[in-house]
Amino acid sequence: MSPDPTTDARLQHLLTLEGLSAETLTDLLDRAQAMLPDAHAGTALRHRHAGRTLCTLFFETSTRTRSSFQLAATRLGMDVLNFDIATSSTRKGESALDTLKTLEAMGVDVFVVRHADNGAVAALAAGAAPGTHLINAGDGRSAHPTQGLLDMLTLRQRKGADFSRLCVLIAGDLRHSRVARSDLHALRTLGCGEIRVCGPANLLPGEDVLQGCRVFHDFDEAVAGVDAAIMLRLQRERMEEGLVPSLEGYFRDYGLTPARLANAAPDALVMHPGPMNRGVEIDGGVADGPQSVVLAQVANGLPVRMAVIDALLVGA
Template identity: 60%
Template sequence: MSEHALDSNGRLRHLITLEGLGRQHIEDLLDRACELRLAFADGACGPQLLRGRTIVNLFFEASTRTRSSFELAARRLGATVLNFEMSSSSTSKGETLEDTLATLEAMQADAFVVRHRENGTPERLARHAKRAAVLNAGDGNHAHPTQGLLDALTIRDRHPDFSRLKVTLCGDIRHSRVARSDLHVLGALGTGEIRLCGPAALMPPVDEFPGCRVFEDFDDALSGSDVLIMLRLQRERMAEALVSDEAEYFRRFGLTSERLRHAAPEALVMHPGPMNRGIEIAADVADGPQSVILEQVSNGIPVRMAALASLLGA
């Protein structure tokens, strides 16, 4: 974890990655998310913890779920939200990101939610921030910490003891920032067994996640699994076409209702979205009784509330 992520009192100052964050910080964020989820349940007006604070969304990549979720989280807590339009900003005229951040910080912005195609950009801005908090909403294939947290919360709602779980991630792990944050949070929470599966060209280096079991056969990876996290093909991050035949990919690695029977009887089916139905997951599985995909979406709001409130000391 970045040395800049914690302040001198050990309080979380920025949220850049879950790697090295530690179990206690992660559980504190999940517990707070549960409290806020309850406080805002059924449309209730919960505590306005961020009234008078300003949150700036700096999204250099297109996003629907993450940007909307952060905006709803901030507004429900009473914050003012500025969605910064990159195409019409001074960055298009050559201004550096650091100067953009400094300008907005001078306008009393309290937190920046940053998504960028390049690894390391949120941490770079965190190093430059004088007062404001920086939250990573996804950078390259490096990290997506709030997605990792909401995935962990979705699992914990049904399985509080991670040590008893077998969790399988399947798909384009090599290019996935979600996979990395999921693997970091699953490791921190003491998951019993973590399995990785996908085409060899889409797997990370063997030494990147030494505690995981790697499978070439998806049916073997699924056997007895309690949680299945399906990942889409990240074609926008591939330097070359590593998967040429989508029908063949679905045959080998797509999650179908027949294939799901290899997993534990009530295995959870998860997907961070956006889904490519018929490529990594069949429609009837995505919409089926074991799917918690929409719960993941719902949990994103209290998780992001918890992250914003915790970083701003609210």
């Protein structure tokens, strides 16, 4: 993120949650909670950023994130430009930065960027004009900051603002997950009492990513007594690398089933960033059960993204 929130109260970009202060994170969550009543209905905020333009610049496919940003910008009264990579000049060899500069010249104020490469959004931010704002909608396996924020908002709504009382488990394919990294950044910053991670050894990232976490390889031990279990998608596109012997074996060892959930705290939350592989990392009955807040996470994406856009544009 630039500039550093400790020296400048107004955000220029949101590239990662790493390095953000607890005050900045809390401010974004407070702002999102305040916008919640107007996020899904009503026109009270349609005047707030009327005349400003947001572009979804997605070099990877997306359903939840892209749609959520489109609606968030519309709720704030913005014009929305959806960049279609399949019909763009990038297929003719135009660089991502040249594409951004072209759209910037048309008056785009905010770019929401998803890219397959680590650090790609930060590189675009470095080349953007001073008045342009970039939001990272997921780059490689590096970061997905708005997903991290909406996960924290969902936790806070149901468990309270004191994260020091919580034991949170993140389980599954952490190695390839940008969501896991953003959740870990946020949980640490907000002072989560205990952060657990669990997965096969070859699906866990390096020690630098897991700093301060309790690492488990036995999922039954990992889930015992937790207040929330954040289940991650087993990224099937990686299966050709032979990362797990079989989907059936993975579900047997690391799938969240009703029996395993019964060993968590009685009011434990079940979370998942989506898309879900039912019968692989999570049982369908658990995904749709009374402890699941998966759809609440999706719903919270709208006020969170409104809050981030608003924070970037206020004072701009």
